[in-house]
Amino acid sequence: MIRIEPRENASRAFAFGIPVLSAVISLAFAAIPLLAAGANPITAYGEMIKGVFGSVFAVSEMLTRATPLIFTGLAAALAFRAKLWNIGAEGQLYLGAMAAVAIGSGLFDISGILLLPLIIVLGAAAGAAGMMAPTYLKVRFGADEVVTTLLLNFIILIFLQMMLEGPLQDPMGLGWPQSAPVLDQGMLPPLMDRMRLHSGLILALVLAAIAQFMLARSVWGFKLRAVGENAAAARHAGINVRRSLFGVAAISGALAGLAGVSEVAGLKGYLTADLSPGFGYTGIVVAMLAGLSPVGVVIAALFIASVFVGADSMSRAMGVSSFLADLVVSMSLLCVLVGGFLAKYRILRTKGATA
Amino acid sequence: MMDLLNILMTESFWAASLRIATPLIFGVLGALICERAGVLNLGIEGIFVVGAMCGWMAVWLGAGLWGGVLVAALAGAFFGLLHAILTVPLGLSQHVSGLGITLFATSVSYYTYRTALPDVSSPPRIEPFRALDIPILTDLPFFGPVLFQQTALTWLALLMVALVWYVMNRTALGVAIKAVGDNPDSVDAQGLSVYGLRMGAIVAGSALMALGGAFLTMSAFDAFFFGMVNGRGWVCIALVIFASWRPGKALLGALLFGAFDALQVRLQTEMGALVPGQVFLMAPYILSIIALVIAARSADYPRALLTPWFKGQR
Numbered sequence: 001m002i003r004i005e006p007r008e009n010a011s012r013a014f015a016f017g018i019p020v021l022s023a024v025i026s027l028a029f030a031a032i033p034l035l036a037a038g039a040n041p042i043t044a045y046g047e048m049i050k051g052v053f054g055s056v057f058a059v060s061e062m063l064t065r066a067t068p069l070i071f072t073g074l075a076a077a078l079a080f081r082a083k084l085w086n087i088g089a090e091g092q093l094y095l096g097a098m099a100a101v102a103i104g105s106g107l108f109d110i111s112g113i114l115l116l117p118l119i120i121v122l123g124a125a126a127g128a129a130g131m132m133a134p135t136y137l138k139v140r141f142g143a144d145e146v147v148t149t150l151l152l153n154f155i156i157l158i159f160l161q162m163m164l165e166g167p168l169q170d171p172m173g174l175g176w177p178q179s180a181p182v183l184d185q186g187m188l189p190p191l192m193d194r195m196r197l198h199s200g201l202i203l204a205l206v207l208a209a210i211a212q213f214m215l216a217r218s219v220w221g222f223k224l225r226a227v228g229e230n231a232a233a234a235r236h237a238g239i240n241v242r243r244s245l246f247g248v249a250a251i252s253g254a255l256a257g258l259a260g261v262s263e264v265a266g267l268k269g270y271l272t273a274d275l276s277p278g279f280g281y282t283g284i285v286v287a288m289l290a291g292l293s294p295v296g297v298v299i300a301a302l303f304i305a306s307v308f309v310g311a312d313s314m315s316r317a318m319g320v321s322s323f324l325a326d327l328v329v330s331m332s333l334l335c336v337l338v339g340g341f342l343a344k345y346r347i348l349r350t351k352g353a354t355a
Numbered sequence: 356m357m358d359l360l361n362i363l364m365t366e367s368f369w370a371a372s373l374r375i376a377t378p379l380i381f382g383v384l385g386a387l388i389c390e391r392a393g394v395l396n397l398g399i400e401g402i403f404v405v406g407a408m409c410g411w412m413a414v415w416l417g418a419g420l421w422g423g424v425l426v427a428a429l430a431g432a433f434f435g436l437l438h439a440i441l442t443v444p445l446g447l448s449q450h451v452s453g454l455g456i457t458l459f460a461t462s463v464s465y466y467t468y469r470t471a472l473p474d475v476s477s478p479p480r481i482e483p484f485r486a487l488d489i490p491i492l493t494d495l496p497f498f499g500p501v502l503f504q505q506t507a508l509t510w511l512a513l514l515m516v517a518l519v520w521y522v523m524n525r526t527a528l529g530v531a532i533k534a535v536g537d538n539p540d541s542v543d544a545q546g547l548s549v550y551g552l553r554m555g556a557i558v559a560g561s562a563l564m565a566l567g568g569a570f571l572t573m574s575a576f577d578a579f580f581f582g583m584v585n586g587r588g589w590v591c592i593a594l595v596i597f598a599s600w601r602p603g604k605a606l607l608g609a610l611l612f613g614a615f616d617a618l619q620v621r622l623q624t625e626m627g628a629l630v631p632g633q634v635f636l637m638a639p640y641i642l643s644i645i646a647l648v649i650a651a652r653s654a655d656y657p658r659a660l661l662t663p664w665f666k667g668q669r
Contacts, residue, residue: 003667004444004665033466033470036470037470085450087454137644137651141651141652142651142652142654143644143648143651144596144647144651146397147593147643147644147647148644148647150586150589150592151589151590151593151640151643152640152644153586154585154586154589154637154640155637155640155641158633158636158637158640159633159637161633162631162633162634165631165633166631281454281458284451284454285458319473320470321465321469321470321473323462323465323466323469324466326458326461326462326465327459327462327466329458329462330455330458330459330461330462333451333454333455333459334441334456334459337441337447337448337451337455338441338445338447340447341447
């Protein structure tokens, strides 16, 4: 017989070791699909490492890719801490991006220096607004926010296509479904010469630091964690659970919205319907790998970004499908889940059939 | 108004409704079985993709249409088993595990497809299920075209509604599955295996979900496309709450959804000049949310849904 019992003292080593081990194991598992595609895994791993760390440009590309993942990872981590299952970061990202191009391409006549702050604030507000309806439906009607936020992603994506073929369409764009470009003074300044890396990364890192501090040290963070651990007990202790949920919903949505702002006003300069290759969903993996810690989100985002950039580069060199990256990312989520179990419980073999 | 009535009177409208409802019938039934046993299966979206890809690929490799259906079901069962192991004996978060299964199943499918067919721009086509032409019945007015010109998979879906209803309401197995989702301790006290029942239900439910995907590539279309599932799995998760976990109401919910989607397409062609087409495309998703909200307040959730159970711990 096998018996499962909780570990008495789950050590801190587990908290750091398990995500790292999960990352390594999921990369090792990637050898199977690589072999299936007829590629030599050793060469492939070599190409991936070269593609991420082989040059300054490669590293800057990895950091560029990590930027939106830090935002969406934080969005998921904070919401999940309160057991608010915001799976709608993908849609909220596009809401932020739409607000950013609407303002940034000169909708209002705003003098230069104010434009960028306004883009950031309204982009975040748009993302936050996108999370209000699901939260309201949850607290008022008990409608599962997992389903509502997921379905909203599809609604927002269709809305985006409508906007890109309508009010937001670039009049000079020859009929392509893409927005007008963001004005120069509305763009997040680049961080390095001739590289795509932009100051959205700085914003992401600052917000991660603030989130870490607020979560660990502030009354707000304490309430948030209390609501997540036991909503009934939190309510009993006099915490306004609804207000806490709406608060974290707004912050989570705003962070996802900022991912869109940063991609539009930092990287692309305009908006198309393929701005995000699933950054919202990948943010969930980032948050889980991070153990829902904001600082962990930064590290996990760097790892996931390395997988994507490395796999892209390997794919170009060796002709293996770059869906390999998605495979590694999804496996790392499943590994970290199992790892989390092993950290909390021991599996014992008991003799005989007594349980 | 006349236009709307005219649409509702046509046989092709009702035939299309049933066709659109078919994958959802499979999906809602699958989700229903899992949730009745106390486990939410958010792997559904990815299991749809796996079913669509594996079913299509098996046929493309020469397994025959029913061989493809079997392969799709087995592939769905495999990913269901993975979800079952993670959520039942390990008792991990059903939300996160399900999303992980969706991401994993989707990426496995896409990677396999791309690896098997590296350079194709237009996806290879198969000979899909044809409409069954049942003699005499096909010639019935109205019912002929609506019911008797569907493919075998639609019939299989309707058969599954009856089968799931029968098992759930008329057999000891059904009683046990419902009990394990409501009060696992009582099931354990009777000497039945909580783990076995829950895992079995997830595996069977996931196989059904995969058939929903297989319908897309083997009946609705004749090829596999990236992004072709397009949220149908999530819609099923909303519909199962709307259906209060009952097979009959699940059929009704799927049919209502199918009718609405079919109507949306027709209204779009009639009124396309007045309203942007996307408004109609949004409608099915908005409808799902509305259905969820209406049902959520009075929803009688299986009482042990989302609650892991460990042997020997009360």
